[in-house]
Amino acid sequence: MAAVKITDLPVIERENSISIKGKQKKQLKCDTDSVAGCVSQRACVYCGARVVLNPITDAVHLVHGPIGCASYTWDIRGSLSSGSELYRNSFSTDLKENDVIFGGEKKLARAIDELVAKYRPKLVFVYSTCIVGVIGDDLQAVCRAAAQRHGIEVIPVESSGFIGNKAAGYRAACDALLSLIKPADSLIGQIPKSINYLGDFNLAGEAWIIKKYLNRIGVTVNVVFTGDSNYESLKNTARASLNIIQCAGSMIYLAQKMKELYDIPFINVSFLGLQDTADSLRKIAAFFNDQEIMRRAEELIKNEEAEVKPVIADYSDKFVGKKAAVYVGGGFKAVSLIKQFAEIGIEVVMIGTQTGRKEEYKSINDLVNDGTVILDDANPSELEKFMLEKGAHLLVGGVKERPLAYKLGMAFIDHNHDRKHPLSGFVGAVNFAREVYSTLCSPIWTLVNRG
Ligand code: SF4
Numbered sequence: 001m002a003a004v005k006i007t008d009l010p011v012i013e014r015e016n017s018i019s020i021k022g023k024q025k026k027q028l029k030c031d032t033d034s035v036a037g038c039v040s041q042r043a044c045v046y047c048g049a050r051v052v053l054n055p056i057t058d059a060v061h062l063v064h065g066p067i068g069c070a071s072y073t074w075d076i077r078g079s080l081s082s083g084s085e086l087y088r089n090s091f092s093t094d095l096k097e098n099d100v101i102f103g104g105e106k107k108l109a110r111a112i113d114e115l116v117a118k119y120r121p122k123l124v125f126v127y128s129t130c131i132v133g134v135i136g137d138d139l140q141a142v143c144r145a146a147a148q149r150h151g152i153e154v155i156p157v158e159s160s161g162f163i164g165n166k167a168a169g170y171r172a173a174c175d176a177l178l179s180l181i182k183p184a185d186s187l188i189g190q191i192p193k194s195i196n197y198l199g200d201f202n203l204a205g206e207a208w209i210i211k212k213y214l215n216r217i218g219v220t221v222n223v224v225f226t227g228d229s230n231y232e233s234l235k236n237t238a239r240a241s242l243n244i245i246q247c248a249g250s251m252i253y254l255a256q257k258m259k260e261l262y263d264i265p266f267i268n269v270s271f272l273g274l275q276d277t278a279d280s281l282r283k284i285a286a287f288f289n290d291q292e293i294m295r296r297a298e299e300l301i302k303n304e305e306a307e308v309k310p311v312i313a314d315y316s317d318k319f320v321g322k323k324a325a326v327y328v329g330g331g332f333k334a335v336s337l338i339k340q341f342a343e344i345g346i347e348v349v350m351i352g353t354q355t356g357r358k359e360e361y362k363s364i365n366d367l368v369n370d371g372t373v374i375l376d377d378a379n380p381s382e383l384e385k386f387m388l389e390k391g392a393h394l395l396v397g398g399v400k401e402r403p404l405a406y407k408l409g410m411a412f413i414d415h416n417h418d419r420k421h422p423l424s425g426f427v428g429a430v431n432f433a434r435e436v437y438s439t440l441c442s443p444i445w446t447l448v449n450r451g
Helices: 012-017 045-053 067-071 097-102 105-119 132-134 139-150 166-181 208-217 231-235 248-260 274-288 291-319 331-343 359-368 382-388 402-407 425-440 442-447
Strands: 019-021 062-065 123-128 154-157 193-201 220-226 242-245 266-268 324-327 347-353 373-376 394-397 411-414
Touching: 012 019, 012 154, 045 062, 045 123, 045 166, 045 220, 045 248, 062 105, 062 166, 097 132, 105 123, 105 132, 105 139, 123 139, 139 382, 154 166, 154 266, 166 231, 166 248, 193 208, 193 248, 208 220, 208 274, 208 291, 208 425, 220 231, 220 382, 242 274, 248 266, 248 331, 266 274, 274 331, 274 425, 291 425, 324 331, 331 359, 331 425, 347 382, 359 373, 382 402, 394 402, 394 425, 402 411, 411 425
Parallel strands: 062 123, 123 154, 193 220, 193 242, 242 266, 324 347, 324 394, 347 373, 394 411
Antiparallel strands: 019 373
């Protein structure tokens, strides 16, 4: 097998966004705009904002742009609701050539009026898209006027393309959330031993699993950002005494702002994999420094591990010698996946993210073995090149990576927002091992010639 040579890259400007553990000492370039013409796997600014806000169940999500941008609907996402189903709709102003020439503000105002009359929401998010950034519609003014007309909150989400990459969309969503939260002083820190859970979008009910664990150890979940949240619950955000962050890429900015504005401290957690789930429960218990919470956390970890470890061990026996490639959205997930693969005896030989941050790439570099390829904001040709060179048997990614894996005759695991099965917590660790088994050990791969 040929050695990896970064100089073989088709686009030489990408050289600094790729490193090989043990070979280069330089800091990986990340959190920058994509190189033009590289067909980045990264989603757009609007998509970044929509990922964060869409799980708010009783909001109207109105996309100000051409109809194509509104193809992002609940039905390609897995976030679940215990109440309103309004969020499953994707409304659009359906901008056409005439609107591009003469402006789309009047059309937007009419769309808001129509939606408010029909659904009577308390909250409307209006998303800006690429073309709105080009024609310069004044979203703030239209939303402000609509809010006054209807006596509800109409919040502009400044997510037009060209303002940056997907991470800029996360920030736009967090700014929209901050303008919604605005608490009265009397609410701040009102509920002791309570947390806000940031960066869980309740895919396949994952936030409910974690909520149950936290309730069992004596910690109350005030609101989840944003899985299964709604207008009322988000308004009560500032009552919590701690913010825990799972998806740091999307939520660290919001957590930092809440610390600055309301003095709510935050800690990073991850509920992916056995080790990270146990470590996170212990971390939360330690934060509250309460003997009873710590005792209950240890009891929960012991009981859950006793149940799932033998099941996971049975699967792991079948993975000897297998290698995985990972390409996911956020850095926290990449870090957890390295540990989770180690738990089931699989080595990660290539790993990358769309929006990983410097400190996350440092953790990735510390965890992987020498020779592992680490890459930021990759494109399909790079993923193909490195997966083949490193001999990966399995790719973990999202909807855009799935066809690539199958074309290469490689097993695939969906770890994105479109999946319908939970991968969080102890139960999620079993689901993960089972899914690895079902794809990696499928007899189909014996019939595929990988050339
Ligand atoms: S906002 Fe721009 S990049 Fe994103 S889906 Fe719409 S047109 Fe495409």
